[in-house]
Amino acid sequence: MVAEPITESSKPPTQGKQPKQPKPQNPKPEKGGGEKVKSAKDLKKEKRAAAVAARGGENAGAGHEGGRPTLSVTNTGAAGESRQASFAPSGSASASAGGPGPSKPQRPAHFSEPSGLSLSNIQQNLFFSHLPHQDFPDTSAALINGKLHPLIVRLGVLMSSGQLRGANARTMGMMSAFREVIRDYECPDQAVLWKDLPIYLSPMIAWLEGCRPKGVGGGNAIRWLKSEINRLGEQGDRSEAEQKDYLVEAIGLYLRDRIEFADKVIADNAKEKIRNGDTVVTYARSSVVERVLLEAHRDMKVSDPEAGFKVVVVDSRPLLEGRQSLEALSSAGIPCTYILLPLLSSILPQADLVLLGGSALHSDGALYSRSGTAIVSMLAKEHRVPVVACVETYKFGEKVVLDGVATNELGSVDNLLSIPNNLSFGIKPNDLSSTTGGVGKHNLTPLHLVYDVTPPSLITAVCTEIGFIPPSSVPTVLGKSSSVV
Amino acid sequence: MAASATLKSNDPNARLTEALCTSLRRRQIVGSLNVALATAALIQNVVRSARYSTIDELLGLIKSIGKKLIDANPKELAATNIIRRILRLIREEYRAAAAAHIISAPPSAPETPFLGPTTPGLSAPSNHYLSTATDFQFFPSTSQLSRQTSLSNFVAMRHSRAQLERSGSLVDMQLSQSTNSLFTRHNNVPETPGINRIDSDEFMKHSAKLKPVLIQAIEEVVGELETTHEDVAKGAREHIHSSEIILTMGHSKTVEAFLKQGYRDRKFTVVVAESAPSYLGHSLAHSLSSHGIPTILIPDSSIHAILPRVTKVILGAHSVLANGGLFALSGSLACALAAKTHSKPVVITTGQFKFAPAWNLYHDYAAVDFQGPGSVIGTTGNGGGGGKESTEVVDPYFDYIRPELVQLFVTNEGDHSPSYIYRLIREAYDEEDVEL
Numbered sequence: 001m002v003a004e005p006i007t008e009s010s011k012p013p014t015q016g017k018q019p020k021q022p023k024p025q026n027p028k029p030e031k032g033g034g035e036k037v038k039s040a041k042d043l044k045k046e047k048r049a050a051a052v053a054a055r056g057g058e059n060a061g062a063g064h065e066g067g068r069p070t071l072s073v074t075n076t077g078a079a080g081e082s083r084q085a086s087f088a089p090s091g092s093a094s095a096s097a098g099g100p101g102p103s104k105p106q107r108p109a110h111f112s113e114p115s116g117l118s119l120s121n122i123q124q125n126l127f128f129s130h131l132p133h134q135d136f137p138d139t140s141a142a143l144i145n146g147k148l149h150p151l152i153v154r155l156g157v158l159m160s161s162g163q164l165r166g167a168n169a170r171t172m173g174m175m176s177a178f179r180e181v182i183r184d185y186e187c188p189d190q191a192v193l194w195k196d197l198p199i200y201l202s203p204m205i206a207w208l209e210g211c212r213p214k215g216v217g218g219g220n221a222i223r224w225l226k227s228e229i230n231r232l233g234e235q236g237d238r239s240e241a242e243q244k245d246y247l248v249e250a251i252g253l254y255l256r257d258r259i260e261f262a263d264k265v266i267a268d269n270a271k272e273k274i275r276n277g278d279t280v281v282t283y284a285r286s287s288v289v290e291r292v293l294l295e296a297h298r299d300m301k302v303s304d305p306e307a308g309f310k311v312v313v314v315d316s317r318p319l320l321e322g323r324q325s326l327e328a329l330s331s332a333g334i335p336c337t338y339i340l341l342p343l344l345s346s347i348l349p350q351a352d353l354v355l356l357g358g359s360a361l362h363s364d365g366a367l368y369s370r371s372g373t374a375i376v377s378m379l380a381k382e383h384r385v386p387v388v389a390c391v392e393t394y395k396f397g398e399k400v401v402l403d404g405v406a407t408n409e410l411g412s413v414d415n416l417l418s419i420p421n422n423l424s425f426g427i428k429p430n431d432l433s434s435t436t437g438g439v440g441k442h443n444l445t446p447l448h449l450v451y452d453v454t455p456p457s458l459i460t461a462v463c464t465e466i467g468f469i470p471p472s473s474v475p476t477v478l479g480k481s482s483s484v485v
Numbered sequence: 486m487a488a489s490a491t492l493k494s495n496d497p498n499a500r501l502t503e504a505l506c507t508s509l510r511r512r513q514i515v516g517s518l519n520v521a522l523a524t525a526a527l528i529q530n531v532v533r534s535a536r537y538s539t540i541d542e543l544l545g546l547i548k549s550i551g552k553k554l555i556d557a558n559p560k561e562l563a564a565t566n567i568i569r570r571i572l573r574l575i576r577e578e579y580r581a582a583a584a585a586h587i588i589s590a591p592p593s594a595p596e597t598p599f600l601g602p603t604t605p606g607l608s609a610p611s612n613h614y615l616s617t618a619t620d621f622q623f624f625p626s627t628s629q630l631s632r633q634t635s636l637s638n639f640v641a642m643r644h645s646r647a648q649l650e651r652s653g654s655l656v657d658m659q660l661s662q663s664t665n666s667l668f669t670r671h672n673n674v675p676e677t678p679g680i681n682r683i684d685s686d687e688f689m690k691h692s693a694k695l696k697p698v699l700i701q702a703i704e705e706v707v708g709e710l711e712t713t714h715e716d717v718a719k720g721a722r723e724h725i726h727s728s729e730i731i732l733t734m735g736h737s738k739t740v741e742a743f744l745k746q747g748y749r750d751r752k753f754t755v756v757v758a759e760s761a762p763s764y765l766g767h768s769l770a771h772s773l774s775s776h777g778i779p780t781i782l783i784p785d786s787s788i789h790a791i792l793p794r795v796t797k798v799i800l801g802a803h804s805v806l807a808n809g810g811l812f813a814l815s816g817s818l819a820c821a822l823a824a825k826t827h828s829k830p831v832v833i834t835t836g837q838f839k840f841a842p843a844w845n846l847y848h849d850y851a852a853v854d855f856q857g858p859g860s861v862i863g864t865t866g867n868g869g870g871g872g873k874e875s876t877e878v879v880d881p882y883f884d885y886i887r888p889e890l891v892q893l894f895v896t897n898e899g900d901h902s903p904s905y906i907y908r909l910i911r912e913a914y915d916e917e918d919v920e921l
Contacts, residue, residue: 316784316786317784317786318784330876335877337879338861338876338877338878339861339879340861341761341786342814342816342884343815343861345815345819346853346881346884372786374823375819378789378819378822378826379818379822382818404790404792417782419764443773443778443779444770444774444780444781444782445780445782447781447791448784449790449791452787453790455826
């Protein structure tokens with residue numbers, strides 16, 4: 001077990017201090033030194049604990065983000081760890097916390113307190129331990145590893161920190177990065193390119209998945225890339241340079257056709273639905289919707305300078321992406337109203353159309369999009385305002401997702417706890433740590449779900465590059481496009 | 486109804502009224518309970534110290550104060566609810582006291598014992614001791630109109646009718662007249678000055694005895710207000726079950742008391758939505774978790790996503806309307822609608838002082854209160870600011886939730902379904918007070 005040596009090496013510093021943590025089945029603390037000879041039973045226990053920790057470490061709270069880089073540096077040293085190891089020490093703390101009953105978690109004393117939010121993971125694990133969590137990637141280990149192209153590492157850091165956000169942006173970033181990787185790739189002598197390249201790419205794909213799950217669109221893109229590589233094998237002899245050129249060009253065409261041109265066609269289709277004097281509601285930030293609104297505004301002004309429409313930008317915490325939308329739209333001269341999500345129901349009676357973007361469209365027509373989209377659609381239906389989702393076909397997925405808890409992502413909670421306007425009853429993050437505050441503070445879990453699922457009944461129509469389709473037509477489209485792609 | 490009596494401007498009560506109006510207008514008093522308590526205290530002062538010569542003057546005085554209060558803050562219905570309660574109590578006490586007084590004084594009319602509130606439908610020959618013949622101006626004019634068409638009277642009427650049928654002394658015409666009176670609206674009867682002249686003399690003689698009684702009645706109202714939270718929380722054991730996951734938002738004191746009481750007997754988890762832009766959810770989450778209740782704090786955008794795991798939604802109300810609909814903190818409509826989508830029950834915990842005889846049939850855009858936009862797009866903290874000069878920012882404070890979305894009202898006087906609210910309001914307030 002990879003993790004096991006770590007727990008061994010972490011034992012000596014805790015000698016005589018707090019009870020050991022990788023023994024969740026043993027609530028009674030071991031007093032005295034950690035230098036005991038390990039029986040086979042103990043070793044097995046530790047192994048199991050480490051496995052749980054590796055799993056549980058992925059659900060560790062955002063507080064780990066601050067703590068982990070230092071942890072990994074001190075712990076891994078020159079050992080060249082993979083990220084699993086860095087999960088284990090802090091992860092096992094939460095594993096013991098998630099163990100039988102909410103017993104007071106114990107942690108080895110040589111760790112710096114990772115901001116205490118991890119203690120509240122008890123409840124987070126109760127309901128959401130199956131969901132991936134955004135962790136700060138271990139870049140030093142990744143670079144030492146040597147299997148990752150530096151561009152990929154950079155991309156992973158950008159995605160994980162949230163600077164690169166949005167399904168289109170991430171997919172484009174990912175495919176462009178892979179394009180460069182393929183350009184730089186050199187096939188070893190004994191191997192064949194179309195067999196070796198996927199093996200070369202897979203640790204990079206795994207690393208990116210760990211930084212930020214790629215989602216349906218990204219998954220479709222990767223699958224397309226792999227099928228292209230396979231096609232090279234079928235096509236017989238070409239020189240390595242020709243094959244690489246082919247792939248690079250194919251990726252460029254994919255990005256152009258499936259994203260950029262698709263966006264253009266969607267904008268052309270959707271702007272027909274915006275008439276003079278309408279009030280259009282949009283939620284958070286979608287690159288497609290922004291494009292639709294800007295083009296509609298431009299065309300409307302061209303045809304009749306007096307005509308125009310208004311936009312209501314609905315925003316929500318903690319990401320507050322609507323601000324960027326507001327900037328872009330109001331800079332173009334579109335009259336905007338800005339509100340937060342809970343306030344929407346008072347504005348909707350005056351709205352004429354709701355435009356939403358999405359991260360994916362599942363097989364039953366459910367829209368997988370930024371958390372809060374379902375609420376916007378629900379309120380719009382209550383006030384009888386049509387809801388149009390603008391989704392490119394590369395984001396169509398084959399799964400059926402039942403609800404917002406089945407597939408989702410856990411996001412960072414730091415922004416959640418810091419309230420703007422400096423209100424006095426805000427919960428300070430250090431209130432949640434075990435060192436300060438009383439027993440009661442452990443009971444609070446901040447939770448941030450990044451996505452949610454909008455049922456197809458709430459969506460009036462989906463605007464894609466092949467036109468307006470009802471949400472239930474997704475499997476048909478998938479069937480068609482798989483024969484094309 | 487009576488000549489609108491107003492306070493003279495140098496009257497200390499006028500100053501108190503002005504002070505309360507000002508703090509209402511500036512939204513300085515926060516929370517329906519505080520408004521109700523302040524109003525009750527003000528009216529108690531008025532009853533104690535203002536000058537009035539008849540009961541109608543007093544009632545008119547209180548009504549004019551109520552008008553001023555509702556003008557100051559039209560959304561704060563709790564103030565006028567309390568005024569309506571007090572008006573009704575004053576009338577009841579006055580009737581009781583006057584009846585007792587008439588019995589002890591030399592009778593100016595044939596003697597009849599006092600039988601409590603008149604029972605419509607009960608008929609007997611006029612010399613029968615059960616007679617309640619209408620030409621008997623026994624009580625002041627107000628009593629004619631206060632024949633409460635309450636359910637208890639209806640049942641008593643049926644019962645007594647059955648009795649009389651058996652005893653054979655049924656007089657059909659009178660009975661049908663009284664039955665009709667049960668169902669017709671009582672219109673405001675114009676004053677009969679003669680009665681009042683008689684009344685005022687007698688009243689002056691006995692107002693000393695009457696005032697403590699009235700003040701006592703108002704004390705009861707205040708006491709009821711102060712124990713609202715405990716009384717509502719009594720229902721917690723019944724409504725919260727083990728291992729429940731309860732969703733709530735905002736910081737309603739009633740909900741907080743309800744949950745804390747429930748936690749004594751049951752173990753459950755609470756999910757609190759942070760309720761931007763007031764962020765009251767943070768305050769509630771803090772309070773509950775310090776009390777030991779496992780709490781999950783979510784941003785409002787996650788409400789729909791987390792509902793599949795929630796078992797029940799408990800919300801507080803700002804005011805409850807006569808059709809069972811309610812005004813609540815903005816964002817509550819999203820909770821209620823999401824609960825309906827996922828078929829989870831929605832429970833509203835309120836005190837009965839929030840029940841208002843008002844309607845919201847045509848939901849006006851302006852029916853919600855608007856706060857300043859700074860908390861939505863403010864630049865302090867990590868508010869961030871944004872937008873250009875012409876960006877419109879609105880911050881409505883309340884949402885209207887229609888009665889079909891609510892399953893249950895848990896109040897300090899029992900649990901009721903939204904369809905019964907109109908009945909409670911009918912029994913709590915007098916009809917003539919609906920329009921202040």
